[in-house]
Amino acid sequence: MPSGALSIDHIGVVVRDLDAAAADWQRRFGAQVLGTESLDHLGIEVTYLGVEGQSMVQLLKPRHGPLADYLAEHGEGLHHICYAVEDIAEAAARLAGGAAVNIVRGGRGRLACFLPERVNNVIIELTEVRPSF
Amino acid sequence: MPSGALSIDHIGVVVRDLDAAAADWQRRFGAQVLGTESLDHLGIEVTYLGVEGQSMVQLLKPRHGPLADYLAEHGEGLHHICYAVEDIAEAAARLAGGAAVNIVRGGRGRLACFLPERVNNVIIELTEVRPSF
Numbered sequence: 001m002p003s004g005a006l007s008i009d010h011i012g013v014v015v016r017d018l019d020a021a022a023a024d025w026q027r028r029f030g031a032q033v034l035g036t037e038s039l040d041h042l043g044i045e046v047t048y049l050g051v052e053g054q055s056m057v058q059l060l061k062p063r064h065g066p067l068a069d070y071l072a073e074h075g076e077g078l079h080h081i082c083y084a085v086e087d088i089a090e091a092a093a094r095l096a097g098g099a100a101v102n103i104v105r106g107g108r109g110r111l112a113c114f115l116p117e118r119v120n121n122v123i124i125e126l127t128e129v130r131p132s133f
Numbered sequence: 134m135p136s137g138a139l140s141i142d143h144i145g146v147v148v149r150d151l152d153a154a155a156a157d158w159q160r161r162f163g164a165q166v167l168g169t170e171s172l173d174h175l176g177i178e179v180t181y182l183g184v185e186g187q188s189m190v191q192l193l194k195p196r197h198g199p200l201a202d203y204l205a206e207h208g209e210g211l212h213h214i215c216y217a218v219e220d221i222a223e224a225a226a227r228l229a230g231g232a233a234v235n236i237v238r239g240g241r242g243r244l245a246c247f248l249p250e251r252v253n254n255v256i257i258e259l260t261e262v263r264p265s266f
Contacts (some may be wrong), residue, residue, distance in 0.1 A: 005163040010189045011144055011214060016254045028228055028252060029216060030138040051138045055188035057214070059253075077254035078211040081144060083162060085186070095161060119161060120148045120192075121210035 006083040009127050010056040012047065014071050014079045018061040022047045025057060037107050043068060043130070046107050058107070080114070083123035088113060090127055139216040143181065143189040143259050147204050147212045151194040152155060155180045170240050176201060179240050191215070193242070211248070215258035221246060224259055 015021040018036075025031050031049035035054060036043045050056035060079065062068035065125035068081070085091035088111045093103040099116040107111030111128040118124070148154040153171075158164050164182035167189060171178045176198035183189035193212065195201035203212070218224035221244045225234040232249040239245030242262040251257070 005165055005182075005184045006182060008141075008144070008190070011141070011211075013253055013255055023252050024252065049138075051140060055141045057141070075254055078144075078214070078249075081211070088174055113185075117155065120146055120154050121208055123147055 001007070003091070006085060008083045009129075010050075010058040011078065012058045012060050012080040012082060012123075012125065013077065014067065015059050015061055015076050016071065018045050018047055018059055019127075020025075021059045021061075022049065025049050025059065031057065035108065039107060042104065048107070068071040080123035080125050082127050083124050084129045086129055088126055088128040095124075114115040134157065139218060141188040142215045142217040142262075144211065145191045145193050145213040145215060145256075145258065146210065147200065147207075148192050148194055148209050149204065151178050151192055152179055154192045154194075155182065158182050158192065164190065168241065172240060175239070179241070190223075213256035213258050215245075215260050217262045218259050219262055220230040221259055221261040228257075228259070 022033055026033065034048040034052060035048060036047040041065045044067055047059045048056045050057065059094045060067065062071050088103055092103060092113050096116050099107045101113045103111050103115060106127060113126055115124045136208060151185055155166055159166065167181040167185060169180040176196045177200055178194045180192045181189045182192065193200065195204050221236060225236060225246050230248050234246045234249060236244055236246045239260060248257045
């Protein structure tokens with residue numbers, strides 16, 4: 001059982017055109033681009049939008065792999081909620097209820113994983129907090 | 134054009150059983166229940182989970198109306214991102230690009246509206262910030 005509430009690091013939104021989407025979210029919602037990365041080992045490009053220290057929107061363009069399959073099947077839209085955790089190995093073990101979890105080097109150089117089961121059909125990611133944005 | 138970035142007030146998640154979902158999110162993620170309301174005029178019940186001053190999860194159980202139709206068609210899951218705005222009439226007019234917007238009394242006694250068009254297939258809500266949670 002967690003002792004405190006986890007905070008929402010970001011909400012993942014799958015998009016087809018990262019540059020166009022980032023420009024659109026900036027224009028509409030005043031969101032600042034906090035960073036853009038190409039994570040080739042995961043087959044994705046991501047752009048973080050928002051305000052430092054607050055929950056961000058992560059625009060996510062899949063190039064290949066499971067997220068490209070997701071985009072092909074479901075189209076653009078809300079994809080996941082990502083909670084910040086201090087110890088991803090501990091949190092993943094606890095939240096996955098013993099199921100295998102694939103912890104990878106995700107955006108911002110952080111360790112990250114998706115939980116193996118959805119919660120109310122919501123895909124949940126965990127990111128280990130580092131002194132980053 | 135907004136002068137500053139809007140902050141994310143909450144992420145809306147459509148669920149079938151509000152009490153069970155709230156207990157589950159509390160147990161898993163340590164989220165505190167910040168409030169529960171039955172908004173009869175909108176046909177929904179909502180529970181806000183999270184940490185005061187940070188982006189929250191809004192669990193949303195439709196009883197009737199458009200959100201009940203949404204649940205019947207799509208099932209549970211991520212539904213919308215809600216941005217906090219200071220002046221909802223101004224923000225809605227600007228962000229809806231002149232289209233009609235239905236501003237209602239939403240959760241926490243606040244004025245709220247959904248934008249008429251999705252952004253990258255994401256449903257966007259606006260909530261006018263009041264001294265509330």
